[in-house]
Amino acid sequence: MIVITQKQYKEILDHSMQAVPDEACGLLGGIIENDIKYVKKVYLLTNTDHSPEHFSMDPKEQFAAVKDMRSNGWFMLGNFHSHPASPSRPSEEDKRLAFDPEASYFIISLMDDRNIVLKSFNISKSEVGEEKLIIEGE
Template sequence: MVVDASFVIHIPSNLYQEMVEHVRAGYPDETCGALGSVDERVVKNYPTANVAEHPDDFSIISESDMVRIYNDIDTYDGDLIYYHSHPITEAYPSARDIEYARRSGYLYIIFSHRHHPDDPYARVFKIDPQGSVTEGEIAID
């Protein structure tokens, strides 16, 4: 179930373009990374390698990359937003995405390559501890 949009994430156009290029470069596998944000405004992009055992079906950021990203985000008292791509399916949280997000509390930006070779498109979601999904809006500034 998707609850009505109740939040907006603002992403500078240059950082959004970096994300799109990172996601496109990883196709046909899932690509992942993180964003640092302050007051729902993205201030930094952290593209990472996907270290999942089956990168065509799932994405995981390495523990060392997560520590590096957390430490950097702490320097500006920001929040982490997780992003990844779905090579074939809709930009919507899978059951596995929901399970991980329920525990992490991160916002999730999901890109979809459903219309490949066109650029992937993205949607943003909050997933609460009970697994309810709320879609937000991405504003490219």
């Protein structure tokens, strides 16, 4: 299970909407208590591919995010990216590039702007399981 705040959800949504028609991306830093992941900070990164179908995170921004996580005593809990025109489920490329079975992979679908969908997944050897995601008040 992973927990984010409404504010963090809005950060992910706003970043993703601003990137349209391209995919947006970022990292999730936080803590783990009693097997529950708590996101403490969302790191909004640049998709250097500038593509609506895939993303690559800016390496300098990734390094700065990981450095900030370490300085706060947090872990990298996972990442997020948007699907501007497809459902909130891992694509074949998403599965192929998922190297950490412990990570949470957030995908936010913007294909229906009246029904934005954010889901979290665990991916291991192309096996996909939806992770319980809780969005708490502020």
